[in-house]
Amino acid sequence: MSAAAKKAIETGKIWTFPGGIHPPERKELSNHSPIGQLALAATYVVPIKQHTGAPGEICVAVDERVLRGQPLTQSTTGQGLPVHAPTSGTVTAIGPGRIAHPSGMADIVIRIRADGEDESVPQQGLTDYTQVSRAELLDSIRLAGIAGLGGAGFPTAQKLALQRPIDYLIINGVECEPYISADDRLMREHAESIIDGAEILLHLAGCNKGLVAIEDNKPEAIAAMQDVLQQHPHFSLRVVPTKYPSGGEKQLIQLLTGRQVPSRGLPIDIGLIMQNVGTAYAVSRAIRHGEALTERVVTVTGEAVAKPGNYWVRIGTPVAHVLQQTGFQAQDNEQRIIMGGPMMGFTLPDVDVPIVKISNCLLVPSTTELAPAQQEMPCIRCGACSDVCPAELLPQQLQWLAKAKDHEGLEKQNLFDCIECGACAYVCPSEIPLVHYYRKAKAEIRNIAREKAKAEIARERFEARNERLEREKEQRLERHRKAAEARKKAQQEQVKSGGDNPQDAVQAAIARAKARKAAQQKAADEQASSNDEDNA
Template identity: 80%
Template sequence: MSTAANSKAIEAGQIWDFPGGIHPPQRKELSNQTPIAKLPLANTYVVPVKQHAGAPAELCVSVGEQVLRGQPLTRAGVSLGLPVHAPTSGTVTSIGPGRIAHPSGMTDVVVRIEADGNDTPAPPQPLPDYRQAARADVLERLRNAGIAGLGGAGFPTAQKLALQRPIDYLIINGIECEPYISADDRLMREHAATILDGAAILMHLADAKKALIAIEDNKPEAIAAMKAELTDYPNMSLRIVPTKYPSGGEKQLIQLLTGRQVPSKGLPIDIGLLMQNVGTAYAVSRAIRQGEPLIERVVTVTGEAVEKPGNYWVRLGTPVGEVLHYTGFQQSDPAQRIIMGGPMMGFTLPDTDVPVVKITNCLLLPSVQELAPAQHEMNCIRCGACADVCPAQLLPQQLQWLAKAKDYDGLEGQNLFDCIECGACAYVCPSEIPLVHYYRKAKAEIRTLAREKAKAEVARERFEARQVRLEREKEERLERHRKAAEARKKAQAEQVKAGGDNPQDAVQAAIARAKARKAAQQKAAAEQPSSHEDNNE
């Protein structure tokens, strides 16, 4: 399809399709029936300094310091990391390693804050008329507010917007296709105006002329709420897509809405598109209009094992245990899992001390009967079901074999990093093979090797630079010696010239002059009267 024909089809509202995909039970009714509630303040908060893709920011608080709600705990610094902020007012009690939200249960630097119960805010710095401000200043405000993608990737929003290339469409992703999760659904129902205001700010910063608001057709209330507010935004259009998992994936949604395909290892901006989540758009509006940093988000708490399922405004850094206590969860069976995220892309938490972070959209508490524990892995029967449902058109079976063999070159050749870890392959696998587990592990190992290779390359460059420096210093030293030798030769030549053509004559002349000086000194001493003779006179 030509570019003009493609643009015409997009404007007409055509919906395309993407390969693969599955239709698991939705189970969203467990949590989407009640308005978003506010979780009470916790006594202690655990704030990881890194809650985004990229380098961490630099600490700017110390143990014992009193902090206010919204006060920065880190600053961007030379690493351009994204700041994190105090979720409430209180005292910094410690800074050091703590368990974070990660499938491996790894630790990282966290800031622990003992709340004082006052929730005293730091002075906000709103920018109501952002259109009159310089683009760089608005981006800096988003960066300082700690805004990152809330759809799951956690990529710094300002950094994404800073990539200045022509944008045909801004896409606001309200799909939320994973089962159980309804945080974006309730946010759109209750805060449609703020989301669209944030989308307008994003359009302004991206210099995009049009925006597409995408919602899955299983969210009629959210569709109605957004449609009612869109009358004030003529450059934004609503797109309703069929329910299919994982239609909320970035590349999949782009293909649904535009028919365009993001190239392997490429970015949406390479084909004139930019995507942001509805939660991110909401946070952008609050950051610019009210001057509020990102210190809380909507979290779906759901599953048959929780007494009060629903959606809650949760401060970032709240320990998961506090959320579960308030919502009435008690772990009665050791096999019962606590999952951060949904059933497809989430991971089981090692304990409840793990804090809620920017990308935490759900805490799933299923009963053992509702979501059975992982079964024993069996041998692959080569049925091909995994390849049929892969939305990235990969070969999951082949990737698994290569991952087990640690054939990293082969994995990259099979485009492992195009895998969005949606879990569709594992969902349909009759052999209960945890395919995504193998992919995640292989990706982590490849990244580790890449970091080690980069370190080795830096060390090699430093060694080579040192060798070049030593060689240069040697050449400079030799040059100095050469010049000194030339100077000696020149002086000798001048001496030769002064003493005659024969060098021996010059030497003899110099000796004669020295003898003459010595004789003159001896004669002068002999002619001088002694002090004894002076006294007699």
Template identity: 85%
Template structure:
């Protein structure tokens, strides 16, 4: 836990620093000028059943079912999965594999819904006084609403809050440091009170006394809106941090605000802190106050190839093609990229037939001159620039070599999983090496190996358990036989002691009877053979007389 000196420094509003970082062009003015707009209802929706960290829920609808907006399409089980909900009313037209928003273009199970245009919603009710409701019930409401971290990690919010440990501060992250993206900025400007109401609910569930709301100093309108709203929320203090990428990273922001460092492979809760995104806080307020499940989110649509850049309320499951059509996307060449996410941490989509999901915060449509296509990778010149800007103080060059060599033990020793994939290393690399690509691939391979190892371990445990069971059953049978034999001997002994016949006499008598039967059978067989021989002789004699 923290020292009193550290707490005093935090209370005084001290801002620390973190290593590395870069200052790329912000380009947020393309999308942050206009209020958040409502995206029209699409004709069809594609809802992946897994949009969070962890296991997918169990599908609870069938093809042909009519669904309403907010109706759960899946239900979670013991694996703590999150449900997904229908984004509008309509009919389920298909359930099966479909391409999802993933760097690899992989497929997963999706539920396709044809909208009926009525946008009918299920009935839902909220709570007026959540403090009178049991903590477990509040967590269940948040889980049932399908809320996952909207800052990009997608970790189930209720599961994160369920980790009960002493918390010094709840941190509400409104930094949004990646270039181009302004979804959180507009949300803070327009819905500051709702965000802080959700933050207060999160503070209550975390059993913390104080909270910090962090914003980067390049968002003056959001800062002003929060300052005005904070007058009604004395539990929270506003912290304005310098503009530097990636100051919005969880570990980096914690270091900025508290001077504390999250240990390698550790969690913020290990050092008495809990962090939630402003979008998550907004969703929590709507879930608790109004009973509204997570069916839409704010998405920044920006870039020079868009006629109407801005921020939109987009239903989860909306095909990217529909969003781009509404925003006025104009493809300029085949080389032009469509990026989900920002220019630093986003990835190029294989096509536009993938859906917006819970963690989609931006669709970036740059012109070819604005963001040139990836160049040919060249050999590393060992300049060390990547290590200088790494906010996690890793050795990117070394990690790349180990990833290429598939040296997973070496990657473990070099703390591969401390990499936050911010892309700062690739941004400064003069050799155009896609470093983050190598790290993501290596992480996926390590996770796959871990899953296979876990499966093998489970199989081994099952085999050993079966062998133990068979051995135990064999020993139990032998023990039963031993006890039965002892019981027979004991019974025989008791019979002799009580004056009864000696059991051995009965055995000898049985043997004698068997011998007598055998002797009689042998005697009868001999007599039969003698009779047959005599009869045969008589027949031969008679035959001779007749012939004479």
């Protein structure tokens, strides 16, 4: 990063990004009361995969008693993360179960019957993390199961492990999506722990400058963070204008630094790392107190909830329990329950799915508050979707290509630069669910890539097998050749030393074989003669 760019950043300049919208915020429904605590559920459902990357290996068994914070899986790959028991109880089942996913798909889950004691594993934190090696700190964060709590779910330790020069660490407290106020309340009530976690992240990133970004519609959070940041000179507060989706990783980077992350690239490619405020808080708890990630703040909101607010919810808590505790009142049979916000969230197939690490909101709107999806109509080519796209894509073109399953064309149009913010669908007068087309197309492309990778691995294994068989054949031929040479050499040496003629030895062997055959024939004839006499 150039000196001029750094100087502009240091002065507090705020840039802008293309597109964006201003939907009704509706945060006042949930942000007025402190974070609450829900009663323990009777049963918890913990999916073994709650992060980007491969799932861990299950390390508990049915009928085994577990304690809160005990690992239920252990990571087996560089990107793997363990999941932990949310409370003490007994493992009742391990197998397929419906998870929080737009498709309503099933995955492997671990079911735990709570015993009500909420007993935890012993915890031990660090007083001075600077006296511990970087590798040990990263391992502590990994073993605590911490993934990005802002929505992506990328393993935090894996992101920090990348060895590249970093100019700035960005702590994202923007929380731009309507209705959601989990990060807002967390910053108001736990600003000190958030900044402590941010200092740990700064130490691990190997840089000495950090930026804390908050949207200007959160004055209480801004004041709380300002008070704490006075004691942390490495960090500067940046207040950004309210515009959706200013909390998107690439959009916030553009706001704070004026730089654009390359297509298909990562922030680290331009010397930046971003972490959510919830992630920073979880890192502080993991390092200072030895706590695994077993709960998070979830916004429960909407006019169909009697007690909207923010709550500490154990990971694995069934959505039905959360709604029962917050006074959910279904208005009709078509009542929607959305995990996430109205822009990027998705409607749940049922209320038995569990809260996971990236679940930041449960939105239960009334039909008058958030109208059901309308019938999709033909595109009128108004261009409104292109105007609001923060990634400067062509949503209309992407939709046509997705419907045609033109995966090559989608790649050329940079489909994977789409952050699925929903701004295009929000302004579409034809009620086209554009994001749904993009999600489906991305899933298809990823599946094709996985199948291609599997086929490539199978081809490599086949070729390796053929090479091994050919190598073994050549080795056998070589052994036979060497053995023949050794016999020939031995025979030559025997002749030179005056021993028997090799030809005589061969003739003797033939004579012995003939004599043995004659003896066998004679014995057979005698046996036949004896049988004839008996019959007579």
